[in-house]
Amino acid sequence: MLAELGLSSLLLALAASVIAVGAAVYAARTDNQRWLVSARNAAVITFPLLTVSTFALLAALMTEQYQMAYVWSVTDLDTPTLYRFTALWGSQAGSLLFWTWLMSLFVFGAILINWGRYPRLMPGVIAYTMATVAFFIGLSVFLENPFERWWLDPITGAITAAALVPAGMVVPPPQILAEQSQGLNPLLRHFGMIIHPPMLYLGFVGFVIPFAFAMAAMTSRDLSTGWIIATRRWSLVAWLFLSLGLILGGRWAYDVLGWGGYWGWDPVENAAFLPWLLGTAFIHSVMIQEKRGMLKVWNLVLIIGTFSMVLFATFATRSGLIESVHSFARSEIGLPMFLFWAAITGVSAYMILVRRREGLLKDDHPFTNILSRETLFVLNNVVFVALTLVIFWGSFGAPIISEMTTGTEVTIGVEYYNIVTPPLFILMYFLMGVAPLSAYGVTSLRRLGLNILYPAVITAFTLALLAVTGTTDPAALVGYGVTFLAGYVALWEVWRAAQARQRSKGESLPVAVLALFSRNRRRYGGYVVHLGVTVIGIGVIGSTLFQAQTERQLRVGESLVLQDYTLRYDGITLATAEDNREMTIADVTVLRGGQEIARLRPRIDDFNGMAMSIAGQHSTIENDVYVLLNDFREDTQAVRLWLYINPLVNLIWWGGLILIVGTLLGSWTADTTPQRQPAKPVKSARVGEGVAS
Amino acid sequence: MARVTWEKTDAAKDFLAQGRQTERLKFLVGGVILLGLVLYLAFSGTLLGARFFITIDEVLNDPQFAGQTVRATGVVLGDTIVIDESSDTTIITFTVATFPENHPNLAEALHIGATDPNATLMQVRAVGQPKPELLRHEAQAIMTGTLGPDGVFLADELNFKCPSRFEGDAPVMGQQDHPGMERLDNAS
Numbered sequence: 001m002l003a004e005l006g007l008s009s010l011l012l013a014l015a016a017s018v019i020a021v022g023a024a025v026y027a028a029r030t031d032n033q034r035w036l037v038s039a040r041n042a043a044v045i046t047f048p049l050l051t052v053s054t055f056a057l058l059a060a061l062m063t064e065q066y067q068m069a070y071v072w073s074v075t076d077l078d079t080p081t082l083y084r085f086t087a088l089w090g091s092q093a094g095s096l097l098f099w100t101w102l103m104s105l106f107v108f109g110a111i112l113i114n115w116g117r118y119p120r121l122m123p124g125v126i127a128y129t130m131a132t133v134a135f136f137i138g139l140s141v142f143l144e145n146p147f148e149r150w151w152l153d154p155i156t157g158a159i160t161a162a163a164l165v166p167a168g169m170v171v172p173p174p175q176i177l178a179e180q181s182q183g184l185n186p187l188l189r190h191f192g193m194i195i196h197p198p199m200l201y202l203g204f205v206g207f208v209i210p211f212a213f214a215m216a217a218m219t220s221r222d223l224s225t226g227w228i229i230a231t232r233r234w235s236l237v238a239w240l241f242l243s244l245g246l247i248l249g250g251r252w253a254y255d256v257l258g259w260g261g262y263w264g265w266d267p268v269e270n271a272a273f274l275p276w277l278l279g280t281a282f283i284h285s286v287m288i289q290e291k292r293g294m295l296k297v298w299n300l301v302l303i304i305g306t307f308s309m310v311l312f313a314t315f316a317t318r319s320g321l322i323e324s325v326h327s328f329a330r331s332e333i334g335l336p337m338f339l340f341w342a343a344i345t346g347v348s349a350y351m352i353l354v355r356r357r358e359g360l361l362k363d364d365h366p367f368t369n370i371l372s373r374e375t376l377f378v379l380n381n382v383v384f385v386a387l388t389l390v391i392f393w394g395s396f397g398a399p400i401i402s403e404m405t406t407g408t409e410v411t412i413g414v415e416y417y418n419i420v421t422p423p424l425f426i427l428m429y430f431l432m433g434v435a436p437l438s439a440y441g442v443t444s445l446r447r448l449g450l451n452i453l454y455p456a457v458i459t460a461f462t463l464a465l466l467a468v469t470g471t472t473d474p475a476a477l478v479g480y481g482v483t484f485l486a487g488y489v490a491l492w493e494v495w496r497a498a499q500a501r502q503r504s505k506g507e508s509l510p511v512a513v514l515a516l517f518s519r520n521r522r523r524y525g526g527y528v529v530h531l532g533v534t535v536i537g538i539g540v541i542g543s544t545l546f547q548a549q550t551e552r553q554l555r556v557g558e559s560l561v562l563q564d565y566t567l568r569y570d571g572i573t574l575a576t577a578e579d580n581r582e583m584t585i586a587d588v589t590v591l592r593g594g595q596e597i598a599r600l601r602p603r604i605d606d607f608n609g610m611a612m613s614i615a616g617q618h619s620t621i622e623n624d625v626y627v628l629l630n631d632f633r634e635d636t637q638a639v640r641l642w643l644y645i646n647p648l649v650n651l652i653w654w655g656g657l658i659l660i661v662g663t664l665l666g667s668w669t670a671d672t673t674p675q676r677q678p679a680k681p682v683k684s685a686r687v688g689e690g691v692a693s
Numbered sequence: 694m695a696r697v698t699w700e701k702t703d704a705a706k707d708f709l710a711q712g713r714q715t716e717r718l719k720f721l722v723g724g725v726i727l728l729g730l731v732l733y734l735a736f737s738g739t740l741l742g743a744r745f746f747i748t749i750d751e752v753l754n755d756p757q758f759a760g761q762t763v764r765a766t767g768v769v770l771g772d773t774i775v776i777d778e779s780s781d782t783t784i785i786t787f788t789v790a791t792f793p794e795n796h797p798n799l800a801e802a803l804h805i806g807a808t809d810p811n812a813t814l815m816q817v818r819a820v821g822q823p824k825p826e827l828l829r830h831e832a833q834a835i836m837t838g839t840l841g842p843d844g845v846f847l848a849d850e851l852n853f854k855c856p857s858r859f860e861g862d863a864p865v866m867g868q869q870d871h872p873g874m875e876r877l878d879n880a881s
Contacts (some may be wrong), residue, residue: 072864140769150864159863172864178866220851258823301745370719379723386731393735398743407745413837416742420734551779551823604826610855630823639779640825 003068006056007147007163013049013104014141016042017134021127028123028219039126040111046133047108050101056093057146061087066177069161070146076183078579082194083184089197090184092318093146096333100136102198103205107133110209110234118230124216125209132208135340143333149382149618151564180628186581186607192252196245203242205312207279209234211307211348214300222298223360228286235286235303236667239279240660246276247656256312258613258628260549260644262652263316265417268394271313274388281384288374292440293364295378297356302381304348309388311341313595316396322354367443376435383428390420422479429482429537432530433489455488462488481539484570487534490527509635516663517665525666532659535651542648551630551642562643565625566591572637586629586639590618602641623647704872744757748755749791749815752840764837765846767815768806769853778824783850785819789834799854803831819848827853 023039028033057070061084066072074087074094089095107129115122140146148161151169159172188192217227219243249269250262263269282302288295319334333525355361369374394412402410462484463477471477494513501512517524550562554569561567575586585603589596600616618625622647631640722816751758767789777784790812796802802812806812807830817836828834830853838848 069863127814141881159865161863177864182862367720368716370716370723375720379727382724382727386727390731390735390738394738394742398739402743410743411746412739413729413762416738419738419741423730423734537723550781551783551821552781613823613826628823630783640783 002056002060002063003147003149003163005186006053006060007145009052009056009146010137010141010145011047012624013046013053014050014134014137015139016046017130020046020526021134021549024126024130028127036123036126038337038603039123039130040115043110043111043126043130045106046130046137047101047554050097050104054097054101055098055145058085058088059107059142061085061094064178066174066181066645067149067171068146069148070152072177072181074149074182074184076181078177081190083329086194087184087331089201090188092333092440093140093144093148095138095197095201096144097140097146097316098198099201099205099478100133102141102201102605103136103208104133105208106209106234106633108511110212110379114230117346118226120220121216121230122220122228124219125212126216127209127219130421132212132344135336137614139333139336143336167517173386176558183607184604186610187256188410189579190256192248196248196252198246199241199248203238203240203245204272204314205309205492206238207239207303208239209274209304210282214281214303215348217353217629218355220299221355224354225290225293228299230291231303231646232283232286232623234665235279235283235625236663239276239283240603240663242272242276242279242666243656243659243663246272247653247659251653252651255617256612257614258615260547260615260628260642260646262628265394265414265522268313268317270391270395271309271316274392275306275313277308277384277388277391278302281381282306284377285381288322288377292374294367294374296361297352298378298381300352300361303622304345304352305385305388306500308345308348310335312396315341339346362461369433371438371443371445371448373435373438373440373443376431376438380428380435381432383424387421387424387428390424391417422475425537426478426482428484429534431487433482436489436493436527436530445645452485452489455485455492456494458488473545476545479545480538481535483534483541487531488535488596490530490534494524494527521665525664525668526663528662528665529659530662532655532662535655536656537649537650537655539653542651543646546647548645549642551640553631553638553640555638560641560643563645564592565643565645566594567627567641569639572632572639577605580608580673584629586616586627586632586641588616588627588641590625590627598625600625600627602627604629604632618652621648621650624649702740725848728809748794749789750813752842752846753813753815760839762837762839762849763813764835766833766835767817768792768803768812769828769830769832769834770807770814773816774828774830776824783824785822785824785828786816786845787814787828787834788814789836790814791832799833802830803833803855807831816845817848817851818845820849822848825853827855829853829855831855867876 016160020039023035023042027036027039045439057068060068060071062081063076064071064075064077066458070091071087071091074090075084079087083090087094102671110129111126114125118125145163148163150159150172151162151166152159152172153168154170155168160166160169162169174483188448213227213231213234217223233592249272251262253269254260254262279501282299285295285302285474289299309543315334316335323429352361367378369375374471394416397411399410400588402408425602434448434452434453438448459481464479466480467477471480478623494516496511501515502509505512505515509517526665548562552560554560554571556571558564559568569589570587570589573587575581575583575585583603583605585601588602590598600618602616603614605612605614611627613630616627616629624644626644628642629639630642630645632638696774701848745758747755747758747763749765749767752763760771764807768791770788773786773788775786777786783826790806792810793802793809794803796805817834817838818841819836819838828851835852836846836848837850838846839849
């Protein structure tokens with residue numbers, strides 16, 4: 001029943017999305033408002049239909065409908081309720097449906113909110129968003145259907161999965177299906193996996209809205225700043241979720257993958273990072289278009305590039321192109337996804353070229369000064385794009401080109417990223433510090449120097465302090481230098497503005513700061529984001545350059561020493577968890593200066609032959625004492641423990657939190673809706689019929 | 694009242710145009726420097742980070758890969774695994790056999806590789822790495838490292854892959870689970 005319900009809703013959603021695209025295109029070509037209303041209605045109904053499908057699958061997971069092949073493959077009789085829920089995105093078919101459902105949610109919201117405000121853009125917005133939604137529903141229906149069920153051929157005993165009942169086949173015995181059900185991949189049985197994929201998906205799918213508005217602006221030739229104003233919050237929301245997804249992904253890797261790190265430059269990790277980089281460039285450069293009417297082509301390139309990277313990341317993760325801990329198994333959706341990505345990217349690039357040739361994308365002002373804010377913003381954008389290109393090259397470009405030209409596969413190791421990315425990140429942090437101090441139009445070097453003087457002095461003082469206390473590594477000092485500078489500039493800007501308010505309005509400092517944040521949340525929210533990125537940067541530098549590690553086999557009562565920490569092995573506990581995994585838990589005590597500071601329980605979880613090391617961690621702002629149980633010998637009760645000291649690693653998570661707060665502040669701005677757009681002159685006699693607002 | 698207008702003189706126009714040209718030149722020079730930096734970084738990084746993903750036979754026999762850090766894959770032979778944990782540093786040694794290429798089923802490919810009497814064998818040694826959870830007989834080893842002069846592959850990085858029960862299979866029905874099979878067996 002649930003399979004039939006989910007499948008029929010999915011088919012109806014596919015029909016509705018195709019109708020929405022067709023009606024929107026027809027409405028745009030004929031200026032017929034009734035067709036546009038039809039397009040809107042078809043687009044809006046897609047979300048409830050996909051909701052029915054998604055919840056039907058969720059209900060099937062919760063109620064153990066093992067005849068459904070998806071439920072059978074991602075849950076078993078021992079799966080706890082929480083992981084039955086997360087199993088919704090535990091494998092390709094369910095995750096694809098979940099992804100499409102989230103995308104339809106964004107489209108639903110964007111159409112309803114913007115319907116009356118941007119009537120000229122609506123046909124294009126509906127056409128581009130719903131074409132994307134229709135494509136993904138099509139993948140779910142035809143290639144990765146989560147509502148397929150197992151069917152038994154009573155003659156041969158063969159079992160096949162099919163969405164509709166194949167002729168002559170019967171339902172297999174339920175108890176056999178239940179007993180053989182596979183269960184969720186152990187790597188996904190972690191708290192981080194409850195939140196990380198949805199956040200990442202929300203970030204990915206959210207960029208469909210600014211992309212569609214940009215394409216709609218080009219299609220309608222309405223290339224004023226309307227599309228940028230319309231999509232500012234959508235872009236920030238998508239960026240926020242993508243940031244959250246990346247941070248949580250790092251945390252999951254740190255907790256579950258058992259190698260003491262959080263970012264391994266894995267191609268699939270990188271694939272998710274690429275749209276973030278371009279999206280970050282976009283949310284900065286749109287400010288220049290809003291304020292100065294510049295960078296019109298550049299902004300289109302960035303948002304189209306961002307969405308193109310979203311599609312590419314999805315293709316890379318889901319097609320089996322790259323084997324990774326993050327990727328799904330090899331799938332037939334690879335070719336259609338590649339073609340869709342190529343088509344979207346190609347059409348978008350062509351549209352930009354055409355509109356540019358028509359002279360519709362001319363900037364209102366030329367670049368006049370190399371130190372102006374717009375120039376520094378562009379420079380920072382160029383750094384983001386350069387990072388995107390070099391990471392893309394290392395992850396996909398070099399391996400693919402090598403295979404095509406030499407026939408030998410090449411993989412690019414972490415050494416590549418360690419050489420290529422640090423100089424660009426240093427430049428990025430430096431510009432992050434300098435650009436906010438520059439003015440639009442013209443800035444002299446002297447004025448910029450005066451503005452940066454105090455933050456630079458405080459940075460120099462901080463570096464001197466670090467050097468005196470033992471941080472003498474030049475790479476670390478350069479890294480800390482630019483990172484602290486960016487953070488101090490953010491704080492300095494808030495301080496300076498608050499001081500000015502105190503002088504002019506007689507307000508106290510807290511009141512002045514509050515007033516600043518309430519009056520210009522976008523600007524000051526941005527500074528909070530910069531502060532968050534600074535804190536993340538400090539954490540990354542500390543944990544990368546100063547990680548210490550040792551290993552040793554220990555018998556009960558023996559100790560392991562690293563820096564001023566001592567790890568004492570107290571004994572072993574063997575246990576079976578509720579979900580039947582066998583746990584081998586080492587009881588260890590962490591001492592510092594002879595004083596006990598923590599008791600940790602690193603463990604190995606054995607899921608019927610598939611083992612995972614779960615670290616024991618003692619976390620402070622200063623560092624993480626991270627302990628892995630690598631081996632246990634039953635005969636001697638000895639264990640092999642790996643001990644890592646990861647300095648400042650927790651700043652990465654705290655910085656992420658600050659970044660989220662800043663983004664929420666920045667996107668919570670006063671309504672900047674432009675005056676209602678005049679509707680385009682309509683050729684049809686049925687002007688204005690049925691237009692809702 | 695007279696209307697006041699202000700027009701730029703030719704000299705002022707020339708001055709502005711000259712200024713713009715200078716700025717344009719600065720942009721151009723800056724752009725070229727940045728592009729050069731990025732290209733240099735990408736090129737030097739690729740040279741250092743690129744690892745040819747080759748077979749065991751190529752590691753052992755192809756002179757172009759001698760002394761190079763490469764990535765290779767093979768099938769682990771279980772009875773050769775030795776993990777020496779007596780010292781402060783774990784030393785892992787094992788032997789791998791050629792991994793059959795282009796086989797659609799991982800479990801079958803691994804079994805074929807492990808039982809092929811004509812397969813090329815290579816000894817692998819890894820020092821100071823955690824004992825991999827998946828190091829076992831008929832696991833696929835993906836190793837990054839260099840072939841030593843003694844013919845032993847010194848692995849800096851070890852990854853293992855085993856056929857997972859969490860991927861891909863379909864349920865299997867025994868005879869007792871479906872009457873049709875029973876009938877067919879009786880008939881034959």
